[in-house]
Amino acid sequence: MEKKKRFKVRLLPGKCIGCGRCEPACPVDAIRYDEKGEPIIDLEKCIGCLKCVKVCPAAAIDKFLPEGDTGGAEPEETAESEAIGEGEVKRLWRGVWVYVEQMDGKAEPVSWQLLGKGKELAQDLGVELAALVLGNNVEHLVDEAAGYGADKVYLIDTPVLKDYRAETHMRSCVYLVEKYSPEILLIGATGLGRDLAGGVATHLETGLTADCTGLAIDKENRLLEQTRPAFGGNIMATILCEKARPQMASVRPNVMLTPPFVPGRKATLVRESISIEEKDTLTKVLEIVPIQCETSVDITAVGVIVSGGRGLVSAENFRMLQELADLLGGVVAGSRSAVDAGWITHQKQVGQTGKTVRPKLYVACGISGAIQHLVGMQDAEYIIAINKDKHAPIFDVAHLGIVGDVFEIVPAMIEELRKVKNPPVCET
Amino acid sequence: MHIVVCAKMVPDTTQVSIDPVTNTLVREGVPFITNPFDDHAIEEALRIKDAYGARVTVLSMGPAPAETVLRKAIALGADAGLLLSDRAFGGSDTLATSKVLSVAIAKLSDQERVDLIVCGKQTIDGDTAQVGPGIATRLGYAQVTLVDKVLDVDLDTRRITVRAKFDNRHQVVEARLPAVITVVREINTPRYPTVPRRLYAEEVQIQVWTNEMLKLDPNTIGLKGSPTWVKRIFAPEREKGEIVMGLGKEKEKAVRLIMQKLADWKVLGP
Structure with missing residues (x-):
């Protein structure tokens, strides 16, 4: 028999993101990394199995036929690449679940936002949408969850779950998931949600994607496509969890829309219990103190935001933004650079590691617009961006972009607005 | 008391940009640093050491150059550094990472009982905040994340009292030791190294453990042990x-x- 033609692989310039996946994927040790973390491929050793090509998320490795080899065959699929027990995974796990985050019986808005998105996912999969309500004296949330779209509500209402603790809520989630096998579990990416999600996923030995901004179903493969900012928010990544269940994601608050509330809508209630003795717990909540917003305004709940970035140069210059915000009846916020520089408090940070906002108007002043910032404000109804650099990515999301100097444009805007609103009006 | 701090070497993602023409990451010249949240974790462990007396071991998983993170921590006052480095660990997602780290911590604890594990809230390259809770879950230790104040460490009753900062409230929590805490940046201001300490840190031997030491099933760590994988990376078009x-x-x-x-x-x- 004629010898089979073999592919080799090579690195395409400029595409590698240094994720470290190709080297361990190579079965013959043909890949090592250079100082930048990019692969150096030893063609002598390469057997053309294309495993590195498959694991590369950036399509940075390409196959080619070495000189002398013309035509040639696609590599044979190795037995290993056929998922073990995949069929079983798909048969057993059904349903979309949303963890309802609550405190003292009051639900966090992100829980209802997730029911809205969860409904779409459940419809695409042809399954039920269920809410998970854990706490003490929280039964009223069952009807509320139903009103926001849950078909079924799993409820554990018991004193040991009163104040949120990772261990008690984690064990309750794990118990219910193991008993009822949902294929998807969504949790709000709040401080509490992220405290909970990591433990639940670890206990269940399943995949968890943090801080997602997009969720969709790949219907053909019945998989949840989880999209989030990656690499410090400089680029977006779509992440899959193929072989473990449930597929877990924490989802950024205020990215998904709250669905309309339908009064009187009913869900099937599944009442469950869990046996956790208070004396066996490792943590005790001694006190809960609401944080008095020293800066008073919650930037996720206002109509107009005037936001400053690195281009503002100093804290003093934020006074100018404050004046503009007052005239527009809004508040001042900032980018990560502005917060890191100490010009504005973290509570007013917009972006991946800050807040996601959806105001009617967002005025971005001296903000270049890294993805980590854009994911926090791109859903504003109207965006005005002022930046010196005409290539700044902020202009990609702006409805109106001004290539100019914030120190000229903003004072001029203030002057014009004063004329319109004479005397200046500050809406409260 | 024995405190373990988990620290990671990360690219300084604030210096990464996107090539506007090719829509790919520009990684040229981006320096590697200690994850900024971990700087605060190291500082908090050192403060507990100063106040109550403790031995601080800093633990990192990564390629050989990650030992600079450990040397830097030793220069600040940490007692020892331990690097977990093996190609079998490469490509780990958070589930696999917490496995490697927790097995190493359990092994360290066999040598000298570990009482407290301090992690940064999250890394700036992954931004997941999942590894700390993963370690706590695997070891069955108490877990408190987002800590912005350590209020008390009581070695007689073996309890730590901390304040956690959730989005709209503070929660004061008492946890039994051993415990895992993750800290936010507001918790402290990291110190600077002293000159003699820095010189010492340059010379000190950094222990390296490979998978020969941890003996983990290669199918449960690294790429193979990671249920999540990146299907696509893209710059959104608008x-x-x-x-x-x-x-x-x-x-x-x-x-x-x-x-x-x-x-x-x-x-x-x-």
Whole structure:
């Protein structure tokens, strides 16, 4: 028999993101990394199995036929690449679940936002949408969850779950998931949600994607496509969890829309219990103190935001933004650079590691617009961006972009607005 | 008391940019640093050491150059560094990472009982905040994340009292030791190394453990042990709005346009 033609692989310039996946994927040790973390491929050793090509998320490795080899065959699929027990995974796990985050019986808005998105996912999969309500004296949330779209509500209402603790809520989630096998579990990416999600996923030995901004179903493969900012928010990544269940994601608050509330809508209630003795717990909540917003305004709940970035140069210059915000009846916020520089408090940070906002108007002043910032404000109804650099990515999301100097444009805007609103009006 | 701090070497993602033409990451010249949140974890462990007496071991998983993270921590006052480095660990997601770290911590604890594990809230390259809770879960230790204040460590009753900062409230929590805490940046201001300490840290032997030491099943760590994988990386494409020049003479025209738009969008109120 004629010898089979073999592919080799090579690195395409400029595409590698240094994720470290190709080297361990190579079965013959043909890949090592250079100082930048990019692969150096030893063609002598390469057997053309294309495993590195498959694991590369950036399509940075390409196959080619070495000189002398013309035509040639696609590599044979190795037995290993056929998922073990995949069929079983798909048969057993059904349903979309949303963890309802609550405190003292009051639900966090992100829980209802997730029911809205969860409904779409459940419809695409042809399954039920269920809410998970854990706490003490929280039964009223069952009807509320139903009103926001849950078909079924799993409820554990018991004193040991009163104040949120990772261990008690984690064990309750794990118990219910193991008993009822949902294929998807969504949790709000709040401080509490992220405290909970990591433990639940670890206990269940399943995949968890943090801080997602997009969720969709790949219907053909019945998989949840989880999209989030990656690499410090400089680029977006779509992440899959193929072989473990449930597929877990924490989802950024205020990215998904709250669905309309339908009064009187009913869900099937599944009442469950869990046996956790208070004396066996490792943590005790001694006190809960609401944080008095020293800066008073919650930037996720206002109509107009005037936001400053690195281009503002100093804290003093934020006074100018404050004046503009007052005239527009809004508040001042900032980018990560502005917060890191100490010009504005973290509570007013917009972006991946800050807040996601959806105001009617967002005025971005001296903000270049890294993805980590854009994911926090791109859903504003109207965006005005002022930046010196005409290539700044902020202009990609702006409805109106001004290539100019914030120190000229903003004072001029203030002057014009004063004329319109004479005397200046500050809406409260 | 024996405190373990988990620290990671990360690319300084604030210096990464996107090539506007090819839409790919520009990684040229981006320096590697200690994850900034971990700087605060190291500092907090050192403060507990100063106040209550403790031995601080700093633990990192990564390629050989990650030992600089450990040397830096030793220069600040940590007692020892341990690097977990093996190609079998490469490509780990958070589930596999917490496995490697927790097995190493359990092994360290066999040598000298570990009482407290301090991690940064999250890394700046992954931004997941999942590894700390993963370690706590695997070891069955108490877990408190987002700590912005350590209020008390009681070695007699073996309890730590901390304040955690959730989005809209503080929660004061008492946890039994051993415990895992993750810290936010507001918790402290990291110190600077002293010169003698820095010289010492340059010379000190950094222990390296490979998988020969941990003996983990290669199918449960690294790429093979990671249930999540990145299918696609992309820079989102967006529809551009109206972009006008507002420099110099064109300033007035630009401001007039802004005023016009504000009126059209009805954001000026009645």
